Amino acid sequence: MKTETIEILCCPVCRGGDLELIATETVETESGATDIITGILRCGACGIDYPITEGGIPNLLPPENTPDQ
Ligand SMILES: [Zn+2]
Numbered sequence: 001m002k003t004e005t006i007e008i009l010c011c012p013v014c015r016g017g018d019l020e021l022i023a024t025e026t027v028e029t030e031s032g033a034t035d036i037i038t039g040i041l042r043c044g045a046c047g048i049d050y051p052i053t054e055g056g057i058p059n060l061l062p063p064e065n066t067p068d069q
Contacts, residue, residue: 018043
């Protein structure tokens with residue numbers, strides 16, 4: 001996931017919170033951009049952490065909303 005992608009993402013819970021990137025593993029691409037492999041996106045408004053899993057896929061599912069209730 002590219003760092004610029006964060007600017008178009010917003011928190012699905014409060015729909016207004018800015019997401020703060022806490023990257024734990026990054027690589028530099030050929031163009032010099034930073035690509036995030038794993039890390040956390042934290043909503044500054046409601047404080048929920050969304051994991052960025054192996055491969056750079058952000059999981060923006062609200063943690064308390066499980067689909068099979
Ligand atoms: Zn939020």
